[in-house]
Amino acid sequence: MQYYDTGFLQVLFVLLLMAFILFNIQRARGGKQLFIRRIPGLSAIDEAIGRSTEMGRPVLMVPGLSGLDPVGIQAVKIFGYITRTAARFATPIRLLLANAPLYSVATEMIRDVYQTEGVPERFDPQSVRFVTDRQFAFAAGVAGLIYRERVAAAFLMGDWYAESLIVAESANAVGAIQVAASTITTQTPFLIAACDYVMIGDEFYAASAYLSREPVLVGSLVGQDWAKLAIASVIVLFSLFGSVEKRFVQQTAEWVQEPGKAGEYRPIPARMKNNDELTPLRFFFPRKPGPIDPPRQKRETAPTGGDS
Amino acid sequence: MAEQTDAPKKSIGEILQSANRTFLYLILFLVVSASLVVTQLRKVEVPTRPEPYTIEAYKILRNVPEGGVVIVDTGFTNSSRGENGGQMEALLRILMRSGAKFAVLSWVEPQCIEIARGFIRRINEERRAAGEPEYREWYDYLILGFFPDGPTMLQTVHQNVREAWKTRQATDPTTGEKRSVFESPVLDRVQRIEDVYAYVTLSASGTMPTIVARIGKQVKVISMITGVMFPEQLNYFKSGQLKGLVNGLSGCVELEWLMEKGIDAQGVVGGNAPGRPVAAAFPGAKNFDRGMAYYLALHSALTLLILAVAVGNVGMWLTNRSRKR
């Protein structure tokens, strides 16, 4: 049990999860067609753009407060897909951002979309705007634009925080059809309440991988699925093992660790195990041998108090 | 006028579902305003029952030994003052009345530090008016300032707190010169982060996991957050990563309630069991403030919301029933 208690299994577990992702990215890069099921929310995207086209009003896209990180980039990738469809029908777009680096990346990406669609003249540089990086000023700016231009469709995708409801409620007030996706759990209920369709949690990543078919996105999505299955297996197996151990195996020794000394097991009269004494739980909380409380360097002037 | 006569007549169900937005906002405005004024006039105290996570937070904060050091990590601006503001005031009152020393830092937004200064100034004015000694910067508390890269700063704190904050200085009032914060009576005994009694984070966003992942095993972390972030953070309390949790406005009122009533030796809130209380009250002091001032208004607004949801659902039910017929 000594090796079990060194915590090396934790490191192995994290490495295993990483390996799943890297392996699947490699598979996708090697030309393997990895399957991703279609997310129902994707159909709502085309429906919303169609409505904007019919009404001749702009399509609004907002990635919340996302920065130049995986969430922001994936949001812009979905916006690229939306813009492609909008460009074909000459539907005006508005992409509003709260992060300057993401703004520059998004501008390039949207311009590229118009060029690949063969209609570069339809790209309006004013359609991609950096509003501000202050949260509520951003919300006020986006709400103002929604009311002024009376957008017909709104796509709210990315990192959303307290500004989510202000924006979603404004778009709702002008009767826009709204499709939202956020990985922020606590904002999802507000988006569900105010929007027509919401992609929940990881569905956001799945949507961008499905639409872009980029090997890195597809591979990492499949790798994450494997990681989820691994975590679920660990929880089920450990729950079963722990339950059986608690029911049938008794504790006959107790872990003792004195300050400054290595810990050791000392025999005790047999009794039922406490939850933290179950073998599976020690995977998470290993008892590392060695001093855990080295003597502190105290200053001579140290007064009383300051308990830690 | 022609449009009005030509428009199809709405059923009761449809009318109930299509209440005018501006009208709803107006009712909310009137109800909230009236509740605030009534609370101010009648000093209304709405009773509450503290949750276990608030009780744990209070137990830790109330038992900081005199001179013990608490880090106050402030991550809120005036936009969430309605919840974090009351929490900050309650926290400062508890720390100052216990004689604890504290250091304020932020890595969310530079504005947070100025806002925290405003709260310290306000509580100090209150102490001055009550004839209590003021809390003095450098001797009793420190402002460590804003850290633009919080995660890296916290990673360094995990390894070596003195390295992480070595460039931080504060003015020593005796000489008027800026000196290292570790020369101040607040931090002079802190060699490692384990020497800090508790780390309290007040935030309107998800900053807590960054703290817990880096220093959660070394110091007791308490999170004071908005109601929006609470459901996500409850898991961290249940798993033992957070030692205490204060949930938005209701958590703020619970803290004020605990300051008023205390927890007796048997662990009962407001009890009178003999023996050393688990966490004593502050009798006779100003305990109810911003939290209680907003609480009646919150109840009124929530009642209105429940009513609106009920009316809308009855309307939907009536419409569906008439369609089926």
Place this chain on the structure above:
Amino acid sequence: MNLEHPTYVFIKMTAGVLATVGLYSVLYRETKLYRFFEHMFLGLAAGWSLTAIWTDTLKDQWWGQMVGKIDEQTGAMKEPAVWPWAFVVPMAFMAYLIFSRKHNWISRIPLGLLIGLGAGQTFLNWFNLYGPQMADSVKTIIPTTFSSLTVPPPVNGQPDPNVYLSQAINNLIFVATLLCVLSYFIFCTEFKSRFLKGMSTAGRLVLMVGFGAIFGSTVMTRFALFIDRMYFVWIEWLWRSVLHLS
């Protein structure tokens, strides 16, 4: 200028009240009044960001470190200058090359460094963050005693290590819920069997119940923000500053 002078404080608060009313006017409709305060808000935010970047980040943490500090009386170096800080300037300017179509690849260097720094910390802290929560999800699902259906009150304040039937059922529901929700977020396969489909559907339903509960809790925040604004207008400004009531 004394920022704590009562007249200044009153002007500041009155401006705050006007801005609050102006921004809330959008609830009626988008008017010139709202537009004025919206643009003022955006302008203030831009100005504030610029100042904050210099005063709170660059001045003390970069410029001050790089040039050191000289004692004005003696002329001696009080704090040594750390000249290698100058190297971050070209690194920072590399990021601006994102605007160049020809050289925008250079901007990826500082960006890569930042992402690498973040990723390294994530690897380091991943288990610290999620390990305890996974451990909390491992539950004992077999009762150890049938002496009582529910957990009896503690004897002599000692915790009872037994797992009672009600606890075991609770734990089983927890594990089943967790598996259902996880199955909803599996995208690499189409569930064909009725059991797995049912699990995924149950996962979605449970999520909706959870979101409903979260909505109920978080609505408090939205109301608290509004109540705070109203408190500012009615009590702090009108009651205390204008009418001077206690």
